[in-house]
Amino acid sequence: MKVFGFTGFSGSGKTTLLEQMIPLFVQKGLRVSLIKHAHHKFDIDKPGKDSYRHREAGCTEVMLVSSNRWAMMHELRGDAEPTLEEQIARMSPCDLLLIEGYKNSDLPKIEIHRPDHVEDMLYPGHNVVAVASDVPLELDVPVLDLNSPPAIVDFVLNYTGLNT
Numbered sequence: 400m401k402v403f404g405f406t407g408f409s410g411s412g413k414t415t416l417l418e419q420m421i422p423l424f425v426q427k428g429l430r431v432s433l434i435k436h437a438h439h440k441f442d443i444d445k446p447g448k449d450s451y452r453h454r455e456a457g458c459t460e461v462m463l464v465s466s467n468r469w470a471m472m473h474e475l476r477g478d479a480e481p482t483l484e485e486q487i488a489r490m491s492p493c494d495l496l497l498i499e500g501y502k503n504s505d506l507p508k509i510e511i512h513r514p515d516h517v518e519d520m521l522y523p524g525h526n527v528v529a530v531a532s533d534v535p536l537e538l539d540v541p542v543l544d545l546n547s548p549p550a551i552v553d554f555v556l557n558y559t560g561l562n563t
Contacts, residue, residue, distance in 0.1 A: 409438075414435075509543065511531050515534075
């Protein structure tokens with residue numbers, strides 16, 4: 400399983416870019432999964448639903464299963480946030496595991512940068528191997544056109560050795 404990250408400041412367009420890229424990876428026959436880091440409290444469950452009530456009653460884990468999908472909700476209940484490595488180990492095998500966020504991880508990543516949104520960059524550092532931007536930049540790593548998801552897909556495939 401190849402693991403590759405996308406990072407950038409909030410609102411830079413990481414999710415939008417990944418949403419455009421994922422179908423391109425799938426069209427190439429790859430099985431793709433994703434881990435997204437959230438920096439705030441989130442809940443995928445709804446108050447009043449059985450699974451929500453079970454968690455509120457004290458369950459540490461609740462699994463929902465249907466013929467279309469399954470989801471596991473795990474309450475940390477004061478425990479430390481799991482590391483990215485621990486979360487990767489929990490994922491089912493796939494060809495390409497995309498990581499959104501996790502700025503400080505050691506895995507190779509593309510920084511999404513829009514200078515009109517925020518001037519600061521994570522590069523250099525944070526194991527940024529390329530930058531995707533909507534403006535030309537002079538950097539010591541490849542600068543990819545943020546508006547060309549196919550070109551960014553090709554970069555990731557070449558970088559990870561998944562180009563077929």
